[in-house]
Amino acid sequence: MNENHKIEIEELLNDLVDGRATDRQETEFKRLAKHNPAIVDQLAAMQRQKELLGALPIESAPASLAKEVSSALERKLILGDVAESERTLAGASHLVLCRILTTAAMLLLPLGLLSFVVIEILKPVSPGPAVYVSTDEMLARQESDNLAALTPVVDTERPFDGILTFATNRQMAVSNYIEKRIFDQGLNSFPNRTADVATYQITAPAEKIAILIGSLENVWPHCRDVSLRVIGSSGGDAIEIPQVQAKQIAVLAVEDNRQMLQHLADQYARTNENKKTLFAKEEAAELQDIGLDESPRLAMPILAGTDDAPSEEPVSTQPTIRLRIRIERTIGQ
Amino acid sequence: MSCFHNHSNNISLDDTSLVRRCQRGDSEAMSCLIIKYQDRVYNVIFKICQNHDDSAELTQDTFVKVLESINSFRGKSSFYTWLFRVAVNHSLNYCKRRFKLSPVSLDAENDQLEEGKGKLAAVLADPNGVDPAVVAQQKELSQIVVNSIGQLQQEHRVVLVLRDIEQMSYAEIAAVLQIETGTVKSRLSRARAKLRQLLETVLI
Numbered sequence: 326m327n328e329n330h331k332i333e334i335e336e337l338l339n340d341l342v343d344g345r346a347t348d349r350q351e352t353e354f355k356r357l358a359k360h361n362p363a364i365v366d367q368l369a370a371m372q373r374q375k376e377l378l379g380a381l382p383i384e385s386a387p388a389s390l391a392k393e394v395s396s397a398l399e400r401k402l403i404l405g406d407v408a409e410s411e412r413t414l415a416g417a418s419h420l421v422l423c424r425i426l427t428t429a430a431m432l433l434l435p436l437g438l439l440s441f442v443v444i445e446i447l448k449p450v451s452p453g454p455a456v457y458v459s460t461d462e463m464l465a466r467q468e469s470d471n472l473a474a475l476t477p478v479v480d481t482e483r484p485f486d487g488i489l490t491f492a493t494n495r496q497m498a499v500s501n502y503i504e505k506r507i508f509d510q511g512l513n514s515f516p517n518r519t520a521d522v523a524t525y526q527i528t529a530p531a532e533k534i535a536i537l538i539g540s541l542e543n544v545w546p547h548c549r550d551v552s553l554r555v556i557g558s559s560g561g562d563a564i565e566i567p568q569v570q571a572k573q574i575a576v577l578a579v580e581d582n583r584q585m586l587q588h589l590a591d592q593y594a595r596t597n598e599n600k601k602t603l604f605a606k607e608e609a610a611e612l613q614d615i616g617l618d619e620s621p622r623l624a625m626p627i628l629a630g631t632d633d634a635p636s637e638e639p640v641s642t643q644p645t646i647r648l649r650i651r652i653e654r655t656i657g658q
Numbered sequence: 659m660s661c662f663h664n665h666s667n668n669i670s671l672d673d674t675s676l677v678r679r680c681q682r683g684d685s686e687a688m689s690c691l692i693i694k695y696q697d698r699v700y701n702v703i704f705k706i707c708q709n710h711d712d713s714a715e716l717t718q719d720t721f722v723k724v725l726e727s728i729n730s731f732r733g734k735s736s737f738y739t740w741l742f743r744v745a746v747n748h749s750l751n752y753c754k755r756r757f758k759l760s761p762v763s764l765d766a767e768n769d770q771l772e773e774g775k776g777k778l779a780a781v782l783a784d785p786n787g788v789d790p791a792v793v794a795q796q797k798e799l800s801q802i803v804v805n806s807i808g809q810l811q812q813e814h815r816v817v818l819v820l821r822d823i824e825q826m827s828y829a830e831i832a833a834v835l836q837i838e839t840g841t842v843k844s845r846l847s848r849a850r851a852k853l854r855q856l857l858e859t860v861l862i
Contacts, residue, residue, distance in 0.1 A: 332847070335847045335848075336844070339843070339847045345828075374853065374857070375850075378803065378807075378818070378822035378823055379822055379823065379825065381800050381823060382800060383697055383698070383701045384697070384701045384710070385697050385700070386696040386697050386699070386714065387700075387714050390692065390696050390700070390714065390721075391689050394692050394722055394725070395685065395688070395689065397718060397722045398688070398722055401722065401726060
């Protein structure tokens with residue numbers, strides 16, 4: 326009897342024990358029993374084994390089982406309620422919100438620090454202390470839209486830079502007259518006055534300087550000497566023009582070629598030296614005629630954006646030049 | 659208790675009613691279900707695990723699990739099948755862990771049961787001998803049988819317990835263990851043969 330046949334017989338006997346055997350299985354069992362009576366004993370033993378197992382006493386559960394189960398359920402329900410409340414939508418939303426805010430803070434804080442560093446690196450350098458620009462310079466800027474005019478004039482290379490000196494025994498009257506003419510021309514220069522000397526420094530377009538000089542022609546007769554000192558380039562050698570005339574100054578002022586300016590100044594200096602022309606003697610009456618005693622008007626500051634801004638005047642393309650007018654008192658003559 | 663007033667042979671009908679009441683939160687119905695099945699569940703678990711304390715704890719856990727998830731019970735199988743499925747799976751998982759730590763020694767138990775061996779041998783050998791039901795009620799003899807069951811492989815032991823002790827049908831066993839009926843048949847055949855072999859060894 327091989328192993329497979331044993332298993333088949335075992336399953337056949339099990340079906341018989343369990344009452345699940347078909348008619349064909351019962352016939353098969355009867356056929357086997359005729360040849361092998363031991364199978365009948367095996368079937369009987371299996372039936373008795375089954376009866377024995379079925380007759381085993383039922384183990385009773387502990388009497389307190391139902392109560393313990395109820396208590397355990399109550400504990401779970403209570404703990405479950407707590408856990409459920411933690412899983413509520415509000416709690417979940419709050420948790421999500423907290424997580425989002427935390428993440429945002431973690432991202433934004435480094436970004437903010439990085440931005441601050443980048444801004445500190447890239448921001449433009451502060452312009453430094455403000456440069457004081459005189460009123461004359463403001464005028465010069467208003468008269469020219471040229472970008473070069475915006476550059477502080479004191480730093481530019483001017484074709485003409487001169488010191489015009491009036492020597493007169495009526496220093497106060499001449500000074501007042503000149504100051505009035507300066508003001509009338511729209512030029513502004515506060516005088517630096519001492520007992521014997523008054524100085525005006527004017528920085529303006531050459532045309533304006535030329536017009537100013539032209540308006541001062543009446544001063545010449547009241548001066549013992551009028552000289553012009555043309556400052557050389559970069560403060561180099563100066564040319565002293567004695568007994569200079571107003572027309573000569575006007576020519577030099579509008580000359581924008583420095584070499585030509587130097588040449589003209591040199592020519593005027595030699596010519597005037599040779600002329601030995603004497604100025605007319607001072608006459609008080611004539612002086613009164615030209616209005617030397619008129620009180621000068623105080624210079625008024627020019628406000629930006631005012632209606633009388635000189636924007637309507639022709640725009641000057643000439644560079645600004647500097648002229649210092651010096652009125653010296655002469656004594657005993 | 660009131661749940662036993664309607665106790666009848668139609669268990670499924672009663673189970674359905676009790677389950678619905680439990681799903682509505684009726685604690686009395688829960689108690690009824692526990693009392694109704696606690697001994698049968700405990701008995702099966704004990705035959706599988708062979709330990710009273712463990713069986714009590716496992717039975718309690720089984721009922722807690724079932725009643726805790728009673729609302730998820732959709733009635734695709736009977737409550738009885740569902741309950742025993744939970745109990746068997748819970749027991750098998752527990753026993754797997756326990757037997758790894760402390761295997762049961764059949765010899766140690768049998769040393770104290772020499773006296774009962776003769777009676778049990780006579781029961782199995784002589785068809786006209788003592789009534790097996792009478793023998794089974796003798797504590798020492800039933801202990802030998804239970805210990806022998808404990809020597810079976812788990813998958814064989816469970817099928818044997820559910821069929822020969824709990825008296826389940828092949829279909830119910832298949833539903834509880836979620837296996838094919840043919841598998842139940844083959845496992846049962848091997849389990850009975852192995853148990854007979856074990857008992858013969860013990861009794862010789």
